Amino acid sequence: MIFSSIAFLYYFLPVTLVLYFLTPRPLKNTTLLLVSLFFYGWGEPKYVFLMIATVLLGYVFGLLIERYRSKPVSKVFLTLSVLSSLAALGYFKYADFFIANFNAVTGLSIPLLRLALPIGISFYTFQILSYSVDVYRGETEAQKNPINLAAYVALFPQLIAGPIVRYCDVALMLKKREHSFQKINEGCCRFVIGLSKKILIANTLGELCTSFTQSADLSVLYYWLYVVSYMLQIYFDFSGYSDMAIGLGKIFGFEFLENFNYPFISKSITEFWRRWHISLGSWFRDYVYIPLGGNRVKRARMLFNIFAVWFLTGFWHGAQWNFIVWGLYFGILLTLEKFFFLKKLEKHPVIGHIYVLFAAAISFMIFSAENMGDAVSRVGGMFGIGVKSFVSAEFWFNLKNYAIVLLVACIGATPIMKKIKNHADSKWKNTFILDAFEILVPIALLVICTAYLADGSFNPFLYFRF
Amino acid sequence: MKHKNIISVFIFAIIVGAISLGCFFKPHTQYSESERRLLEKKPVLTKETLFSGSYTRDFEKYVTDQFPCRDSFRSVKALFSTYVFNKMENNGLFTEEGxxxxxxxxxxxxxxxxxxxxxxxxxxxxxxxxxxxxxxxxxxxxxxxxxxxxxxxxxxxxxxxxxxxxxxxxxxxxxxxxxxxxxxxxxxxxxxxxxxxxxxxxxxxxxxxxxxxxxxxxxxxxxxxxxxxxxxxxxxxxxxxxxxxxxxxxxxxxxxxxxxxxxxxxxxxxxxxxxxxxxxxxxxxxxxxxxxxxxxxxxxxxxxxxxxxxxxxxxxxxxxxxxxxxxxxxxxxxxxxxxxxxxxxxxxxxxxxxxxxxxxxxxxxx
Structure with a gap:
């Protein structure tokens, strides 16, 4: 089940809210767990058992790691916990990748497993890993109540598309959390904003992107229109899902950390990755980069650490070579910035902005491709390689057809609206007009989003590879 | 505004609740006069349809087709797409010269x-x-x-x-x-x-x-x-x-x-x-x-x-x-x-x- 669907908005969510708020406080996590399992089982009936098994292993290993924390055996339990989580991820997500590449290298033809990827497995595996490592490091206590741990892992707001919520960030909230009309209202508004970003902007731009992939009338400018649209689609889709997760979390009394912070206004790729998918970037920093030694090692080792992290970041996004190349591409840019021109970029913000947008455009073209050959062809197309014309009829039509949506998306990808809102808050705070506006705009957006869903408009789910 | 949060939550609850009740209790419609097509039927729940995922997929199509006041919502979408987003076409249809x-x-x-x-x-x-x-x-x-x-x-x-x-x-x-x-x-x-x-x-x-x-x-x-x-x-x-x-x-x-x-x-x-x-x-x-x-x-x-x-x-x-x-x-x-x-x-x-x-x-x- 996805958030941007009639089934979620008008069947699952109302029933869940009624059940949750009718449940006595000590049993709220149980209710959350049950509805989350239903939510997951709705889309993945078979794999709900896999998730339960992963949680149970995490729970048992967590207790064992804590019990023997000061003893060497705790490392064994940590290793077993990490390996058991990664084994499921490796089997379902990466087995075919390795078999296909092994076949290609050896000339063998070992049949592929062709397993359906359990939705959200990359997210919940990383959550379990962070829990085990945090318990091992002594940064948090092991959760004694399996219901609470399962509720944390399966929590439906962040289950299938993130953000990657760390156990230590919500451990206290699992025990005790506040519910108030203010938080519920903020949560509803945040959810609707995310829903609007997904349905009105991302899905509409997704139509343009789909037209491009089906076109026989490609041109250089059409490639550029596509990549700009794709960048914005992915940003509004991902950040929209994060907004919806954060909003739903608030309704249920949780506070999730922000996951996106206007990445396209960055002046360097280093800054871009501090603003883009923050929970993933910080996860790799804290659980891979720093344990490998981080910056406090010799230069060669540091380079290895950087490329290991970006190789894994790319591979996390999908079991294909273009995702690995996409990750390594960022590794190269970040290394160059670190050693050569980060300070220069910070001194010349205009050049920095242009550089980031250009570099991001190339990266998203690689990200959008079906395979590595397609990625090379698409990046070439941006520079006229293999493309017959500079401009085409389809480019002009799509530019006109999507001009307003693109404009709205470009404005929405910057903090302009946030600044206007802050200005309005400071000038007209607690006035009737501003309050009415803040109540009515989300309601209007909800009605419009519902209209798009009722129309059965284009509504892709982009996380099936994650 | 005093009680702004309560009013806002109350309005959300009324709208979502009313639509939700409409979804649960609206009588089944077989045919869409406006779109001239048969609407999705309610899928049958069996072990096979549930575990193959076809039940949930078909249910989502069914509830979209059976959405209360669907034609009015479709009009809201068409008007928003045409007049706010200034899209030249909506679902592949366009209007020119009447x-x-x-x-x-x-x-x-x-x-x-x-x-x-x-x-x-x-x-x-x-x-x-x-x-x-x-x-x-x-x-x-x-x-x-x-x-x-x-x-x-x-x-x-x-x-x-x-x-x-x-x-x-x-x-x-x-x-x-x-x-x-x-x-x-x-x-x-x-x-x-x-x-x-x-x-x-x-x-x-x-x-x-x-x-x-x-x-x-x-x-x-x-x-x-x-x-x-x-x-x-x-x-x-x-x-x-x-x-x-x-x-x-x-x-x-x-x-x-x-x-x-x-x-x-x-x-x-x-x-x-x-x-x-x-x-x-x-x-x-x-x-x-x-x-x-x-x-x-x-x-x-x-x-x-x-x-x-x-x-x-x-x-x-x-x-x-x-x-x-x-x-x-x-x-x-x-x-x-x-x-x-x-x-x-x-x-x-x-x-x-x-x-x-x-x-x-x-x-x-x-």
Whole structure:
């Protein structure tokens, strides 16, 4: 089940809210767990058992790691916990990748497993890993109540598309959390904003992107229109899902950390990755980069650490070579910035902005491709390689057809609206007009989003590879 | 505002709750009048459908189709998309010059080839060694008059028609383009208006050496015609009016329908269908695989076999004065292989009259 669907908005969510708020406080996590399992089982009936098994292993290993924390055996339990989580991820997500590449290298033809990827497995595996490592490091206590741990892992707001919520960030909230009309209202508004970003902007731009992939009338400018649209689609889709997760979390009394912070206004790729998918970037920093030694090692080792992290970041996004190349591409840019021109970029913000947008455009073209050959062809197309014309009829039509949506998306990808809102808050705070506006705009957006869903408009789910 | 949060949450709860209750308790609707399609049925829950994922997939389609006040919500979406996002099209439909039209782009070359192969097969099987005169006429959809002019993606109609007629070298082409204008088409539907195409009918008949000139009286149907695009676009639009032509010759014609293989006499204009879901189906009862129109008042004993799509329904009656018998064939609803059992092709005029829309989407041809 996805958030941007009639089934979620008008069947699952109302029933869940009624059940949750009718449940006595000590049993709220149980209710959350049950509805989350239903939510997951709705889309993945078979794999709900896999998730339960992963949680149970995490729970048992967590207790064992804590019990023997000061003893060497705790490392064994940590290793077993990490390996058991990664084994499921490796089997379902990466087995075919390795078999296909092994076949290609050896000339063998070992049949592929062709397993359906359990939705959200990359997210919940990383959550379990962070829990085990945090318990091992002594940064948090092991959760004694399996219901609470399962509720944390399966929590439906962040289950299938993130953000990657760390156990230590919500451990206290699992025990005790506040519910108030203010938080519920903020949560509803945040959810609707995310829903609007997904349905009105991302899905509409997704139509343009789909037209491009089906076109026989490609041109250089059409490639550029596509990549700009794709960048914005992915940003509004991902950040929209994060907004919806954060909003739903608030309704249920949780506070999730922000996951996106206007990445396209960055002046360097280093800054871009501090603003883009923050929970993933910080996860790799804290659980891979720093344990490998981080910056406090010799230069060669540091380079290895950087490329290991970006190789894994790319591979996390999908079991294909273009995702690995996409990750390594960022590794190269970040290394160059670190050693050569980060300070220069910070001194010349205009050049920095242009550089980031250009570099991001190339990266998203690689990200959008079906395979590595397609990625090379698409990046070439941006520079006229293999493309017959500079401009085409389809480019002009799509530019006109999507001009307003693109404009709205470009404005929405910057903090302009946030600044206007802050200005309005400071000038007209607690006035009737501003309050009415803040109540009515989300309601209007909800009605419009519902209209798009009722129309059965284009509504892709982009996380099936994650 | 005092209690702003409470008021806001209360409004959210009322809206979501009301729609949710509507979703749970709205009676099942089988058919969408506006979209002219059957709506999804409630899926059956079994172990197999649940674990294969088909139950949940079908349930999501079902609840979308059965959403309360769905047509009103579709209109909100269409209006928002058109007037706020300034989209040129909504779900592939656009409005220009008071008409709603559907983008016909790009050329589907495999469909185009498929149409050619079907016609070639008919020619080889039934016409090659016979004494027949074979004609082709291609009717442009109304995008021909709208799309390119207003900056929409459009197939190159001239190239499309030229390519097709060049491939049909055993047919004599009858060009109707100069006789048509946008005004000859309904504003909310894809089809042409019968009262506007008498000159087209006469031109086609003349090109085949026949005379279809006749005086008609024009009748107006007192049922508003909400064309196929009106419901699909979900935009507020004034319905069309259907007018139809008749005279003594047409009234005396004997029309037989072979929907079940057996001849069943009927009317040229089906007044039951005129007040049904698609009033355009009043012309020769809409979709029918095989129809014969016998004209006892014909001056000559001349017969025509008309291979046609839905555009042919409204023009076939206007060709009736020129022929003693017209056999109207729609190969979307009858296997071409069976035609020999019903039709003798020898010594006939044969006209293939198809719209660009069907030639570009010919998968239904059998």
């Amino acid at each position: 008409h709603i039209s559907k983008l016909e782009y790009p050329v589907n070359s495999h469909m185009f080839d498929n149409a050619q192969q079907k016609f070639d097969k008919l020619y080889e099987k039934y016409m090659k060694d016979k004494n027949v005169n074979i004609y082709l006429s291609i009717i442009p959809d109304k995008n021909y008059f709208l799309a390119e002019k207003h900056g929409y993606l459009s197939i190159d109609y001239d190239a499309f028609i030229k390519d097709f007629k060049d491939r049909m070298d055993y047919m004599k082409y009858i060009d109707v383009l100069p006789m048509l204008s946008l005004d000859d088409y309904y504003k909310t539907d894809s089809h042409w208006k019968q009262e506007k195409i008498t000159d087209v009918a006469q031109h086609i008949a003349q090109s085949m050496g026949a005379d279809a000139s006749a005086q008609y009286s024009e009748k107006t149907l007192d049922n508003p015609f909400r064309g196929v695009y009106l419901g699909q676009s979900a935009l507020p639009f004034k319905p069309d009016t259907i007018k139809y032509l008749t005279n003594g010759i047409l009234e005396n014609c004997i029309v037989k329908y072979y929907d079940t293989g057996m001849a069943k006499e009927g009317d040229m204009y089906n007044m039951d269908k005129a007040y049904g879901k698609d009033p355009y189906e009043m012309f020769l009862s809409g979709t029918s695989p095989l129809i014969t129109i016998e004209n006892p008042s014909a001056k000559e004993d001349k017969e025509l076999i008309l291979f046609r799509d839905s555009y042919g329904s409204s023009i076939a009656p206007l060709l009736a004065p020129a022929y003693s018998k017209i056999t109207v064939v729609d190969i979307r609803y009858i296997q071409s292989d069976f035609l020999g059992s019903f039709i003798d092709f020898d010594n006939k005029d044969i006209l293939f009259m198809y719209s660009t829309t069907l030639l570009n989407n010919s998968m239904a041809m059998r």
